[in-house]
Amino acid sequence: MFTGIIQALGTMRPLGGDSWQITSQDSSWSAIMQDLAYGDSVAVDGVCLTVEDITKDGFVATASPETLRRTILGEAVNQGNYVNLETSLRVGSKVGGHFVMGHVDxxxxxxxxxxxxxxxxxxxxxxxxxxxxxxxxxxxxxxxxxxxxxxxxxxxxxxxxxxxxxxxxxxxxxxxxxxxxxxxxxxxLGKYVEKFIYFGKENNPVSSESLQNEITPTFLAQHGYL
Structure with a gap:
């Protein structure tokens, strides 16, 4: 889990297979590396990746073809763009933004x-x-x-x-x-609200159209939200 407060900018370099090395020349890079350990999670442009190795220049993580296809990480690599970096939230740390899961929708x-x-x-x-x-x-x-x-x-x-x-x-x-x-x-929070509202409704998948039709100001008022 993350909070959406970016700590540094980095770049991604392919190492072969699905492995990538994430490095940075950013002056704030130490905020990422100071206590980074094997198995830690790092949000890379909002995508949660797991640290598999730590090198003198950065860290190594796996980004599968499916991850690259469903996110913009592939574009970042191909175009040499910077990626935003944030380490995972520690218990007791400040939540400066909001709870970010690292699962791109x-x-x-x-x-x-x-x-x-x-x-x-x-x-x-x-x-x-x-x-x-x-x-x-x-x-x-x-x-x-x-x-x-x-x-x-x-x-x-x-x-x-x-x-x-x-x-x-x-x-x-x-x-x-x-x-x-x-x-x-x-x-x-919105995803859980959606799940609770539609749970048990004949297991029908939720659609944008059904949400717009059923969640109205009147509905919210009746259930204590206004």
């Missing part, structure tokens, strides 16, 4: 980014695998970064986040251009 794309006086406003598209978990003022992980949904337009599956300058400067959000792909993970 879908891939989104940057529509546009605009610099304002106080932040960068970035608008992304969302795939249908995560669209139903996006809530205005709720949390979302973008490339492993904990961010708050400022606006959400469900009819076109787009949402906006406001990124403070320090987050923009110290993560790979700064490298995105219109059309760039990103890993998206919805808030785990």
């Amino acid at each position: 879908g891939i989104g794309k940057l529509i546009y980014a605009e610099q304002t006086a106080t932040s960068w406003e970035m608008t992304f598209s969302a795939s249908d695998t995560i669209d139903r978990y996006i809530v205005p003022k709720g949390s979302i992980a973008i490339n492993g970064i904990s961010l708050t949904v400022a606006e959400y337009e469900p009819e076109i599956s787009q949402f906006k986040v406001a990124v403070i300058p320090v987050t923009y400067a110290e993560t790979n959000l700064r490298d995105l251009v219109a059309g760039s792909s990103v890993n998206l993970e919805g808030d785990i």
